[in-house]
Amino acid sequence: MYGVILLLVLAMVVAACSSSDDDGKSADAGSKKGDGGKNQVEIFSWWTGAGEEDGLLALIDKFQEENPDLKVKNAAVAGGAGTNAKAVLATRMQGNDPPSTFQVHGGEELNKSWVAADKMEPLDDLYKENDWMDKFPKDLIDLVSNDGKIYSVPVDIHRGNVIFYNKKVFEENGIDVPKTFDEFVTAADKLKKAGVTPLAMGDKESWTATMIFENVLLAELGPDDYIKLFKGDIAFDDKRVVESAKKFGKLLDYINDDHASRNWQDSAQLVANGDAAMLNMGDWAKGYFVNDLKLKTNKDFGYFAFPGTEGNFSIITDTFGLPKGIDNPDEVKKFLTFLGSTEAQDIFNPLKGSIPARVDADESKYDEYGKDTMADFKEASLVPSLAHGSAASEGFLTKANQAVNIFVTQKDVDTLIQSLKNAAPEM
Numbered sequence: 001m002y003g004v005i006l007l008l009v010l011a012m013v014v015a016a017c018s019s020s021d022d023d024g025k026s027a028d029a030g031s032k033k034g035d036g037g038k039n040q041v042e043i044f045s046w047w048t049g050a051g052e053e054d055g056l057l058a059l060i061d062k063f064q065e066e067n068p069d070l071k072v073k074n075a076a077v078a079g080g081a082g083t084n085a086k087a088v089l090a091t092r093m094q095g096n097d098p099p100s101t102f103q104v105h106g107g108e109e110l111n112k113s114w115v116a117a118d119k120m121e122p123l124d125d126l127y128k129e130n131d132w133m134d135k136f137p138k139d140l141i142d143l144v145s146n147d148g149k150i151y152s153v154p155v156d157i158h159r160g161n162v163i164f165y166n167k168k169v170f171e172e173n174g175i176d177v178p179k180t181f182d183e184f185v186t187a188a189d190k191l192k193k194a195g196v197t198p199l200a201m202g203d204k205e206s207w208t209a210t211m212i213f214e215n216v217l218l219a220e221l222g223p224d225d226y227i228k229l230f231k232g233d234i235a236f237d238d239k240r241v242v243e244s245a246k247k248f249g250k251l252l253d254y255i256n257d258d259h260a261s262r263n264w265q266d267s268a269q270l271v272a273n274g275d276a277a278m279l280n281m282g283d284w285a286k287g288y289f290v291n292d293l294k295l296k297t298n299k300d301f302g303y304f305a306f307p308g309t310e311g312n313f314s315i316i317t318d319t320f321g322l323p324k325g326i327d328n329p330d331e332v333k334k335f336l337t338f339l340g341s342t343e344a345q346d347i348f349n350p351l352k353g354s355i356p357a358r359v360d361a362d363e364s365k366y367d368e369y370g371k372d373t374m375a376d377f378k379e380a381s382l383v384p385s386l387a388h389g390s391a392a393s394e395g396f397l398t399k400a401n402q403a404v405n406i407f408v409t410q411k412d413v414d415t416l417i418q419s420l421k422n423a424a425p426e427m
């Protein structure tokens with residue numbers, strides 16, 4: 001509930017923000033009743049612009065082709081990780097004007113914000129009709145379930161604990177892939193001396209810094225205790241959390257000076273053009289590198305697990321559900337059925353940089369990165385991402401992002417720990 005209230009406050013801040021995408025096309029979200037009548041399916045997401053929208057547009061095209069009688073309205077609101085979209089969505093949901101379906105991360109973002117507020121229809125029947133129960137990994141179904149009912153359909157699985165690096169920069173500077181924090185620091189010092197920014201960051205939207213912090217936490221705590229931390233079973237003043245804050249501070253010594261004016265795409269460009277060596281980003285960055293910047297996987301850029309997190313998989317899953325109170329549930333179920341098909345998942349994910357949520361997708365459609373990630377996903381310990389809404393409520397995440405944002409400029413460990421402790425009851 002706190003999450004919803006906070007989102008509402010945030011919504012007021014961005015209320016003036018019209019929902020237009022990067023190309024300036026008005027997405028028109030919020031100006032009409034969301035479902036827009038029987039023959040229209042309105043898809044609400046934050047997939048706009050470079051690296052984000054290719055997959056969505058390909059999905060929409062295919063769905064349109066198969067359902068010529070239905071009109072699809074793309075109601076995307078720009079802003080990485082849903083920075084603006086989540087607030088616009090909160091306003092619409094509170095005003096009983098839900099979109100036909102909307103992007104929501106599996107885990108607490110779905111459960112604590114929308115299921116807890118009784119805004120979502122269960123989808124167990126849809127899963128049964130489509131014979132999906134063994135087509136999605138059980139852990140993933142659990143992430144989109146609450147009190148034994150399933151509430152959304154996952155379209156992808158992104159990984160958050162990856163570092164992408166510029167291969168040429170590594171080669172030219174004699175850098176080996178660092179596996180530990182100390183190895184990372186040694187490599188970063190060498191790069192810095194050579195005049196290369198070791199780590200690209202673009203925290204114009206602060207979630208990108210929160211991602212780095214959560215990966216340091218994962219490395220320090222290990223997967224079980226990382227999960228316990230966000231369940232409230234380990235305190236934020238635990239010495240390993242304090243150590244994580246210190247290490248996070250150390251990593252910030254290696255970022256680009258203009259980090260605060262860049263978004264995630266802008267920071268990825270620094271690695272693409274060789275001004276920076278590494279980037280910790282979800283693998284939507286892979287989609288951006290390959291599809292937008294035309295870089296080649298394992299030739300122009302490589303990838304490795306965030307130091308200390310090998311064998312773990314920080315999971316970010318984009319899912320879509322069925323809001324209560326819309327006029328066209330049958331049409332929306334058609335779209336959700338499509339979204340859950342191997343056909344749709346294999347159109348979307350190779351473009352998006354993610355792997356399919358389904359276990360029976362066609363591996364040949366994915367590049368080496370995709371294949372490696374699918375293999376890792378099967379073996380790894382899965383942990384929910386904080387920065388992308390799965391580990392804790394929106395209320396906590398908003399405060400964590402604010403605390404991290406302050407830390408990036410002040411680097412005060414005690415203040416960060418105290419802010420997280422204060423926010424913990426909202427998890």
Ligand code: BGC
Nearest residue numbers: 079080081082284316318388
């Ligand atoms: C979403 C991704 C998206 C990324 C950047 C994440 O929260 O899960 O689909 O590409 O944000 O906007």
